[in-house]
Amino acid sequence: MAKYIKTWGLTLIYGLSLVWWLADTSRIKAQLVEWFGIGSPLIERTPLSTLVWQHITLVSIATLAAILVGIGLGLAVRLSRSEELESLVIRFGALGETIPSAAVIALSVPLLGYGNEPILLALFLYAILPIVRNTLSGLNSVAPDITEAAKGMGFTEIQQVFKVEFPLAFPTLIAGIRTALVINISAATLGATVGAGGLGVPIIAGIRTSDPVLVLIGSVPVILMALVADRVLRSITPQRSIP
Amino acid sequence: MIKLSHMTKTYGAITALDDLSLEVRNGECLVLIGPSGCGKSTLLKTINRLVEPDAGEITIHQKPIHDYAPEVLRRQIGYCIQGVGLFPHLSVSDNIAVVPRLLKWDEPKIQARIDELLTLTGLPLSYKTKRPHQLSGGEAQRVGVCRALAADPEVLLMDEPFGAVDPMTREQIQLAFRELQRRLKKTVLFVTHDLEEAILLGDRIALMHRGKILELSTPESLGQSTPNETVNQFIGADYALRILRRSTLEDLKLTAVQPQTEDRRLESTSSLKEALAVLLESGNQRVITVIDHQAYRVDVGDIMAHLQAVRYG
CATH class of the missing domain: 3.40.50.300 (P-loop containing nucleotide triphosphate hydrolases)
Structure with a gap:
């Protein structure tokens, strides 16, 4: 019960804070302007709730695509039963992760133009690695006596991966998705630099005009969304004691 | 096969x-x-x-x-x-x-x-x-x-x-x-x-x-x-001792006796290894077992005979 309150109670607090921030933006903003002594209390063209919605859409599309591709890639690599391919994929992914997301965005603008596409590509690429890596390490962590039992019982290679290894890898896989999602919720703010919507819009505008209130107005919902996503994914991870 | x-x-x-x-x-x-x-x-x-x-x-x-x-x-x-x-x-x-x-x-x-x-x-x-x-x-x-x-x-x-x-x-x-x-x-x-x-x-x-x-x-x-x-x-x-575990008192050829109150009793399903252990520590006390309402005396000689029969044919 205490655990239940802890997980869902916190989620509820973060969620309600987000709703309050959106519903009462103008009053919060006026208050902040008063405290900081700088900034403009004027309302932006786009309401904050629209920006949040755009943000969620960007992150969801990119992360969902990464989940599908990442899991598919992980399973395909596993089914190939080739250790070289596996280490190649992981090393290649780790290499990709070292390229700064700003660089990915900048490089994809000439190809994809301004707008949502460059940030979608960057978020997608960034989310794939933790998902593939966790899918593979989850599949690999299945105890050898379990895989041997599965094989000896007469599972085909494909049945073994889907009915035994994948369900056992699921908690690790969810952890990878959680990492990817939390990274993406904050990284999506960079989209505003290339004309995408989302909560990056007030943040970037705030930085350009040296307006801390504007930066706060955009970043607090980002933090709250990341916290909610983290909590929700943690609580749906199946709890299983390791034998 | x-x-x-x-x-x-x-x-x-x-x-x-x-x-x-x-x-x-x-x-x-x-x-x-x-x-x-x-x-x-x-x-x-x-x-x-x-x-x-x-x-x-x-x-x-x-x-x-x-x-x-x-x-x-x-x-x-x-x-x-x-x-x-x-x-x-x-x-x-x-x-x-x-x-x-x-x-x-x-x-x-x-x-x-x-x-x-x-x-x-x-x-x-x-x-x-x-x-x-x-x-x-x-x-x-x-x-x-x-x-x-x-x-x-x-x-x-x-x-x-x-x-x-x-x-x-x-x-x-x-x-x-x-x-x-x-x-x-x-x-x-x-x-x-x-x-x-x-x-x-x-x-x-x-x-x-x-x-x-x-x-x-x-x-x-x-x-x-x-x-x-x-x-x-x-x-x-000690292999001979180990195989005693495979047989029970029911497998022995035993001599029927009249049970007495001071006899030490063994289940007929006891293994010969257990029986031997009991015999070794029983001293002068008689060890008996009951099979189909008939009491039988258990003796080291019976176990030895059984072992000889199964092991050396």
Whole structure:
């Protein structure tokens, strides 16, 4: 019960804070302007709730695509039963992760133009690695006596991966998705630099005009969304004691 | 009947199987025993094709196992391994149902079979919804046996199945398995490195060393056919004491007596090893047992005579 309150109670607090921030933006903003002594209390063209919605859409599309591709890639690599391919994929992914997301965005603008596409590509690429890596390490962590039992019982290679290894890898896989999602919720703010919507819009505008209130107005919902996503994914991870 | 002919398998410089031939008869429990690395597990795994031999042929009921796809073959053979390998994400009943579901049995038949197997191995039906991590080592082992027996295979391969449980539980589960095997009469190939276990469970014992079978005989006559240094070393000088565990007082030719109150009494189902221990510590006290309402005196001489008869014929 205490655990239940802890997980869902916190989620509820973060969620309600987000709703309050959106519903009462103008009053919060006026208050902040008063405290900081700088900034403009004027309302932006786009309401904050629209920006949040755009943000969620960007992150969801990119992360969902990464989940599908990442899991598919992980399973395909596993089914190939080739250790070289596996280490190649992981090393290649780790290499990709070292390229700064700003660089990915900048490089994809000439190809994809301004707008949502460059940030979608960057978020997608960034989310794939933790998902593939966790899918593979989850599949690999299945105890050898379990895989041997599965094989000896007469599972085909494909049945073994889907009915035994994948369900056992699921908690690790969810952890990878959680990492990817939390990274993406904050990284999506960079989209505003290339004309995408989302909560990056007030943040970037705030930085350009040296307006801390504007930066706060955009970043607090980002933090709250990341916290909610983290909590929700943690609580749906199946709890299983390791034998 | 499982017939293995001229099996050969090498791993680099190591010879795991060296032109080995063996027949497991229908309904017998043949125990493969030997020091670790002697190739016993490799031999067992060639039968369900988890290991492909370099040379040699295996037939089950005169049919070469290569006539079947590996998965199809494995579904017809019960398989039980050390550490059980129960699937942690499945309940006890789903674990047992694995092979029947692979064989596409209908669900009512599977459910009935699960109940039957749990009863057979002495587990309460309420365990069906439990997860493997909620079971004790011995219970998990029993579920492992249920899973191996689920599709009622004629052939059972057991690879040190009781190796990972504590000694007390191990003895219980060994006795339970012996009872089960007496009733079911499966064709069992059982791998172990525990001589006690081999003596208790085996109808015949095959002693393996460096990829070859040194001796194949009943537990009673093991070490009798050809004098062999390695065999003698392996079975040890106290082997005669060990095989006493296979017989009970009911197997002895005993003298009927009138029971007296100061007699020490033994259950007729006690093993000869237990009986001998009691006799050794009883001093002058008479030891008796009651079979079919008749009391019999138990004497060291009776045990000796029985041992002579079974071991030296």
